[in-house]
Amino acid sequence: MPDSLTAKRKLSHIQTTLKQDVQSHVPTGFDDVRLLHKALPEIDRDEVDLSTEIFGHRMNAPLIIESMTGGTPMAAKLNSTLAKVAQKLEIGMGVGSQRAAIEDNKLAYTYRVARDAAPSIPLFANLGCPQLSREDAVDRAKRAVDMIRADGLFIHLNALQESVQYEGETGFSKMLQRLSDLVRELSVPVLIKETGAGISSETSREAEAAGVKGINVSGLGGTSWSAVEYYRAREKHHPVQIELGKTFWDWGIPTVASIVEVANSTHLKVFASGGVRNGLHIAKAIALGAHYGGLALPMLKSAATGERTALARLKVVVEELRNALFLTGSRNLQELRKAPLVISGSSYLWLTQRGFDPARYATRRKS
C-alpha cells in the first residue's frame, strides 16, 4: 500500500473516533464487579501508595495512556499533548502504530515528539501483527523502538479490524513463530495487545510460550474497531464491509472476563484496557489480577481539547483509584490485589462456564 494511504487511514481513524459513536453495545463487565466495602478501613487515605514499576521503570500510578496515534501533523500534536500529561503524572504511554513512519521517515517526528515531551516515562513502541509477516519485520521493529527510545514494543492484534476493513490485511498464519523470532532479536520486552476484542486464556498461554513479557487485554466494552470500520465503509460505499461492521460490532471477550482469563493463565504483566473509563475500573481490574490500567478514546478526546483537560481527566482517575484503595483498606497495590470482591451477572456466567471460580475472589483475605 502506498505510504500516504497508511497516514491517511490513521487520520480517518482519529476523525471517526472523535466524531462518531464507536462504543461497543456490550458492557465491559466492570459493573458486575463489586469490591467489598470496608467500613473500618483501618488506614488513613493519605497513606495510600499508588506507585508501581514496569520493567524496572518507576510509575506514580499503575496507569498508561493507551497506544493510539501518530503519522499525521494532528497526531503529532496529540502525541505531544498526551506525553506532556504522562510526564507530569509520571505514568506510562504508548504511541500508535508506527508503520506510517517506517514507510516514510519524514513522519518519524509525529511519534518522536512523545519521547521529546516525556524523557523519563515508560514509553511503548507499536506495530501491527500483520507487519510481522514481512521479511524485514525485525528490522522494522528495531527502527520503531529506536525512533522513540522505547522501553518496550506492543505488537497489536487486530484480526477483527483487518477482517472488517475493506483494505484489511488478513494473513495471520504463523504469527506465534514470528513473535517468538522477534522476542529473540529485540533488546526490549515485546508485549501483545488486542484492540478491543480481548484475549483468551488459551491465546495468552501461547503468547507466554512465545516469550512475550506482557499482555494488554484490550477487551470488549469500549471502543469497537468494527464500529470504526463500519463508519469508514459507509463513507466509502463498501456494502459488504458495512454489513460486516454492523454484524461484528460487539464481537469479542468482555474486558473483565479477559483480565481473569489472562491473569489466571500466565505469569505475565497484565494491562487492563477496553472501556476503562475511571479509577474505580482500574481498581477492580487490579483486584482481578491486572497490574496496570489504560485509557484510549477518553484520552484522545480530552487531548483534542487541550493539555489542561487531559491532565485534569487523569488526575481524577488517580483520585478515584486512591479512593478505592482507601475504601477497601488497601495501603498499596499489593494489598488491593488481595481485596475481596463479588462478581455477578454476565461476568459470573462467563467465568463459571469457562472454568474459573468467581467465588474465590469473594472469600479471600488480605492477610
Ligand SMILES: Cc1cc2nc3c(=O)[nH]c(=O)nc-3n(C[C@H](O)[C@H](O)[C@H](O)COP(=O)(O)O)c2cc1C
Ligand atoms: C483513535 C485510536 C487509534 C488507535 N490506534 C491504535 C494503534 O495504532 N495501535 C494499538 O495498539 N491500538 C490502537 N488503538 C486501540 C487502543 O489502544 C485501545 O486498545 C482500544 O481503543 C480500547 O480502549 P478504549 O475503550 O479506552 O478506547 C487505537 C484507539 C483509538 C481510539
